[in-house]
Amino acid sequence: MEIAALVMWVLTAVAGLRLLVRRFSEGGLRRQGTKVTRYPAVLFLGHPALALLALATWVAFLLTRSCVYAWSSFGALVLVALLGFTMFTRWLTGQGGKHARDGEQVFPVVAVVAHGAVATLTFVLVLLTAITVSRH
Numbered sequence: 001m002e003i004a005a006l007v008m009w010v011l012t013a014v015a016g017l018r019l020l021v022r023r024f025s026e027g028g029l030r031r032q033g034t035k036v037t038r039y040p041a042v043l044f045l046g047h048p049a050l051a052l053l054a055l056a057t058w059v060a061f062l063l064t065r066s067c068v069y070a071w072s073s074f075g076a077l078v079l080v081a082l083l084g085f086t087m088f089t090r091w092l093t094g095q096g097g098k099h100a101r102d103g104e105q106v107f108p109v110v111a112v113v114a115h116g117a118v119a120t121l122t123f124v125l126v127l128l129t130a131i132t133v134s135r136h
Helices: 002-025 041-064 067-093 109-136
Strands: none
Touching: 002 041, 002 109, 041 067, 067 109
């Protein structure tokens, strides 16, 4: 289950990287003409940065088999999921919203749904693995 979680995590990262590249190719943070934006830099950059930290902690778990790393990774993943869900709800309500800028409307539906679906599976696998490791 640990390796399945890692594989799902890598797939999640690939789909997320596609969204990140798309955002930056459309002007990225430079296109935010006002301070009011649907995706502030802290949210938009914090989500992948924290996800990478959680992934690094998961790799540490895989190398050491320490349940502390498994639960630390899951804890960071909870924060990543909250940031991701915030962006997802803003994306859903942002179709033509008054604060949405051109560069904020560029996320393709398929990539967003794929990223969210695989991320949800990753979340569940990491949780189940952390529970399983704690029992031994």
